[in-house]
Amino acid sequence: xxxxxxxxxxxxxxxxxxxxxxxxxxxxxxxxxxxxxxxxxxxxxxxxxxxxxxxxxxxxxxxxxxxxxxxxxxxxxxxxxxxxxxxxxxxxxxxxxxxxxxxxxxxxxxxxxxxxxxxxxxxxxxxxxxxxxxxxxxxxxxxxxxxxxxxxxxxxxxxxxxxxxxx
Amino acid sequence: xxxxxxxxxxxxxxxxxxxxxxxxxxxxxxxxxxxxxxxxxxxxxxxxxxxxxxxxxxxxxxxxxxxxxxxxxxxxxxxxxxxxxxxxxxxxxxxxxxxxxxxxxxxxxxxxxxxxxxxxxxxxxxxxxxxxxxxxxxxxxxxxxxxxxxxxxxxxxxxxxxxxxxxxxxxxxxxxxxxxxxxxxxxxxxxxxxxxxxxxxxxxxxxxxxxxxxxxxxxxxxxxxxxxxxxxxxxxxxxxxxxxxxxxxxxxxxxxxxxxxxxxxxxxxxxxxxxxxxxxxxxxxxxxxxxxxxxxxxxxxxxxxxxxxxxxxxxxxxxxxxxxxxxxxxxxxxxxxxxxxxxxxxxxxxxxxxxxxxxxxxxxxxxxxxxxxxxxxxxxxxxxxxxxxxxxxxxxxxxxxxxxxxxxxx
Amino acid sequence: xxxxxxxxxxxxxxxxxxxxxxxxxxxxxxxxxxxxxxxxxxxxxxxxxxxxxxxxxxxxxxxxxxxxxxxxxxxxxxxxxxxxxxxxxxxxxxxxxxxx
Numbered sequence: 001x002x003x004x005x006x007x008x009x010x011x012x013x014x015x016x017x018x019x020x021x022x023x024x025x026x027x028x029x030x031x032x033x034x035x036x037x038x039x040x041x042x043x044x045x046x047x048x049x050x051x052x053x054x055x056x057x058x059x060x061x062x063x064x065x066x067x068x069x070x071x072x073x074x075x076x077x078x079x080x081x082x083x084x085x086x087x088x089x090x091x092x093x094x095x096x097x098x099x100x101x102x103x104x105x106x107x108x109x110x111x112x113x114x115x116x117x118x119x120x121x122x123x124x125x126x127x128x129x130x131x132x133x134x135x136x137x138x139x140x141x142x143x144x145x146x147x148x149x150x151x152x153x154x155x156x157x158x159x160x161x162x163x164x165x166x167x
Numbered sequence: 168x169x170x171x172x173x174x175x176x177x178x179x180x181x182x183x184x185x186x187x188x189x190x191x192x193x194x195x196x197x198x199x200x201x202x203x204x205x206x207x208x209x210x211x212x213x214x215x216x217x218x219x220x221x222x223x224x225x226x227x228x229x230x231x232x233x234x235x236x237x238x239x240x241x242x243x244x245x246x247x248x249x250x251x252x253x254x255x256x257x258x259x260x261x262x263x264x265x266x267x268x269x270x271x272x273x274x275x276x277x278x279x280x281x282x283x284x285x286x287x288x289x290x291x292x293x294x295x296x297x298x299x300x301x302x303x304x305x306x307x308x309x310x311x312x313x314x315x316x317x318x319x320x321x322x323x324x325x326x327x328x329x330x331x332x333x334x335x336x337x338x339x340x341x342x343x344x345x346x347x348x349x350x351x352x353x354x355x356x357x358x359x360x361x362x363x364x365x366x367x368x369x370x371x372x373x374x375x376x377x378x379x380x381x382x383x384x385x386x387x388x389x390x391x392x393x394x395x396x397x398x399x400x401x402x403x404x405x406x407x408x409x410x411x412x413x414x415x416x417x418x419x420x421x422x423x424x425x426x427x428x429x430x431x432x433x434x435x436x437x438x439x440x441x442x443x444x445x446x447x448x449x450x451x452x453x454x455x456x457x458x459x460x461x462x463x464x465x466x467x468x469x470x471x472x473x474x475x476x477x478x479x480x481x482x483x484x485x486x487x488x489x490x491x492x493x494x495x496x497x498x499x500x501x502x503x504x505x506x507x508x509x510x511x512x513x514x515x516x517x518x519x520x521x522x523x524x525x526x527x528x529x530x531x532x533x534x535x536x537x538x539x540x541x542x543x544x545x546x547x548x549x550x551x552x553x554x555x556x557x558x559x560x561x562x563x564x565x566x567x568x569x570x571x572x573x574x575x576x577x
Numbered sequence: 578x579x580x581x582x583x584x585x586x587x588x589x590x591x592x593x594x595x596x597x598x599x600x601x602x603x604x605x606x607x608x609x610x611x612x613x614x615x616x617x618x619x620x621x622x623x624x625x626x627x628x629x630x631x632x633x634x635x636x637x638x639x640x641x642x643x644x645x646x647x648x649x650x651x652x653x654x655x656x657x658x659x660x661x662x663x664x665x666x667x668x669x670x671x672x673x674x675x676x677x
Contacts, residue, residue: 012587054620054636095601
């Protein structure tokens, strides 16, 4: 058991515990905190994979902005403990079976794949940040500009939605 | 035993460094509170703490004992997990950001191993980005503390404070982009090396001159991030009782307190590394007599402490102060005598003195400036600071492009 | 060196848990969070394959996914706030009439 494998298992178990806790917690704020734990575990996994820029962006954007937004909304809307009605309890058991089937199917397919995808090298040829910025501004410049336009649309949309009704 | 030490040497060295740095940071925090109270008091023409120990130097000890022995009630109706988590989170994140800062470029060679000053080696490829990641998570400590206290004032204070923090975080990260463009890397060591391209210019090679706008945006945004005056409305005593930490007392409040001062130290480190040359000396490299400056400061200071201590009013002061003064003088003399040690401590000495200057500016602002009102604060962050940071990035990139096109410089 | 299969299996497990949370939970905000969990699981698969193939395309795509998730979260939470204001409930089962 190399050190890398040990770290992988620790982070993987942390991520799965966070995801299970998201389902089992009754209060949305606890679910939000569990999701933050999942994201930090995933950032650790990205570091293990050599994707340092993506790991940092994951924590800054996902963990530090999107989840803050979720936490704010939960606080502002005073979301309480959620009640489970009979419909959701009915959907629980078959849902669990189906999800286990889905995850098991995907996992088994991957595990049994004949071409074992092995990592060819630790990272890409260039350092992560330099390589990503080269690709973003040369090969993917059109999607990059489109995403900036998308963010502008989202900002305008959120501003319009958050306005109070003019009576 | 020897082989165990050899195989796990890196881990053991890191653990020792963590323990040492924790101890140093907590002590510096304690004496930073003393420093703040003394300086603010002198700005306001009074003395500050001067009874507890000579010159009030044992005041932090008294405060620490008070925090330990105070009653620690948990209010009714709080969400217990989140209530206990919030100060832990704030403190852990603040201390983690100190772990990411390199305090010197060269390692100490001890027992055949390189020991770097600072927990992470200075060559972390995403140095500054990791620091921003930790700063981004610091919002949670405040927001969760405010919400979990089950009370109006903390909730309002927490929401206002966290909204302020995420607003100024944008300007904080944008104002650093100019420095990153000049240095070409997130690596803190490379950022400092990029400021030493002209070693004969001394302090005129630092990033603050080409990036003066970026520096002002960064410093103001950093003061707002750490919730200090003039941006401390959410925790001001006359406004919202005590803001998000109203319902916290004794040790949990001490954790928030330590987290705030530690983030002050982190921001001062960042300011000095990014804009003021980090561990570079302000004198040109050829002025080798400037290498004696640490001793030239320490020896007179030690002698003054001895002289002041001999004439002090209490017996305790008359013993302690000359003793401390002797230690300081001996340290200064040691640096003059052992020249290789003197060469080694040049880098940390300059970094620590710059950090000290920034901490003094922080405390000076606290004693001098009035607070912003909340809507003025938010308007300032979004309408003035963020556009200024973006303008800084645009102007910097155009200048770099112009230099590359016309002068062929890198 | 951790085999890439391990990462993809973990990604499948997280995705499955996200789907289950989407079906089982009744609070709108928690359902929205399960969508973020599913997106994160997919990001993990992207980065794992990016390392396996030695190219950086996977990481660039992860950046785009994160950006789109941010935009979606902003607008989605705006809509959720409006629903909460108009229907005074956050329970998905109560929001079952087109008319208020």
